[in-house]
Amino acid sequence: MLSTTASNLYWMSRYLERAENLARMLEVSYSLSLMPQDDHGNGLDELAMPLIITGTLDEYLEQHGEMHAERMLNFFGLDANNPASIYCCLQAARTNAHAVRGRITADMWENINASWLEVRDIAQQGIARYGISHFCEWVKERSHLFRGATFGTIMRGEAYRFIRLGTFIERADNTLRLLDARYELLGEDIDEIEGRSARSYYQWTALLRALSSFEAFAEIYRGSPGARKVSELLLLRTEVPRSLRSCTEELYSMLTSLPGDNGRPAQRLAAELEARLRYTTIDEVLDEGLHTWLNDLILLIRELGQAIHSSYLEVA
Structure with a gap:
């Protein structure tokens, strides 16, 4: 193509x-x-x-x-x-x-x-x-x-794959930015007050609804939404369509199914990102600091987007 x-x-x-x-x-x-x-x-x-x-x-x-x-x-x-x-x-x-x-x-x-x-x-x-x-x-x-x-x-050809790549790069970036914005707004000490603050409850519930994940949260977790549960759901749960891990799995699948060797840098980055999320726990994320971790992943998603562009989209 x-x-x-x-x-x-x-x-x-x-x-x-x-x-x-x-x-x-x-x-x-x-x-x-x-x-x-x-x-x-x-x-x-x-x-x-x-x-x-x-x-x-x-x-x-x-x-x-x-x-x-x-x-x-x-x-x-x-x-x-x-x-x-x-x-x-x-x-x-x-x-x-x-x-x-x-x-x-x-x-x-x-x-x-x-x-x-x-x-x-x-x-x-x-x-x-x-x-x-x-x-x-x-x-x-x-x-x-x-x-x-x-x-x-x-048809499930190259056109379909590039359409899906655009969708999931954009979706992954959006999930990260929305989660980071809500977390920053509520403050770093949110775990101390989650479940007891009306403001916390409505903020996290609004975020889940914005990402069409409220029903998934209610099915998977008990109790009120808070930083730990919402972050795990939106970052690491593969069964949630708008989660970061779900997006990276789709990106990896689409990239590895494209023919030719031009895309190896993008494929390698996607594989590394997918593996990182597969073997990361929410405790490791929170120990590093959620804001720091999210910004690191925003940069990685941007890097992957740049690799896709240089591998496939630049006019030779």
């Missing part, structure tokens, strides 16, 4: 997964901002969290001067001038899909094109009028429909 084609497929799925992840991030911050606040902050502080995680807080403040709920929601969700907005991610996904129209199925193209046409109509209304919860659910639904169309209609 031509590297330009592989790149378009990879980034098509990556941008679509990013749009879904941004919607999940926005949804959890918005819901927590509506809760009664304590001495730790206010609703606007909570709404700023997606901007902090995505590194767009300075850009927002430069344009708008101060935190304002409706302006922030439109900036993060529907601002065509913000490259990190959900709107721009869907636009980029559609552009990449159009470039490889002949390599994806009609169902896939119709879904992603319809999503782009719909988000343009939503942008005309504004996010407050459309409804923030409604908007976030719509973004997730469109992503789910595209993923279902992909899984159900495309």
Whole structure:
């Protein structure tokens, strides 16, 4: 497969997964901002969290001067001038899909094109009028429909593998960043208060719901969610679809099934990452320090993404 084609497929799925992840991030911050606040902050502080995680807080403040709920929601969700907005991610996904129209199925193209046409109509209304919860659910639904169309209609060839690589690189990075942001917000002494703090309970529950893992948590663990249990679930439980370990297993599987020797650096990194997670316990993670461990893994995921790019996506 031509590297330009592989790149378009990879980034098509990556941008679509990013749009879904941004919607999940926005949804959890918005819901927590509506809760009664304590001495730790206010609703606007909570709404700023997606901007902090995505590194767009300075850009927002430069344009708008101060935190304002409706302006922030439109900036993060529907601002065509913000490259990190959900709107721009869907636009980029559609552009990449159009470039490889002949390599994806009609169902896939119709879904992603319809999503782009719909988000343009939503942008005309504004996010407050459309409804923030409604908007976030719509973004997730469109992503789910595209993923279902992909899984159900495309041949299991190289195109499929590059689409999956883009999805799971983006998902792994998002899981790490969301978990790190919540942990930092609650503080390093969270284990001393988990199970006794209402704030702790709702923060961790919101994170689990944002990553569609609340039901899995309730099935696997007893008691209230806290740093240890939630971190183990989202990092090391292979049966949880959005966990880091589940993502790395998929990445390793896709990379090792691609033909040729060009991808050996990426395959080696994926194998090392998969083995590290397979033989790591949550006690080892917490002993090292969850924030330190998460940032180390964020860098490794970035390194793996760069290796995939240099191995397969760069034009020779």
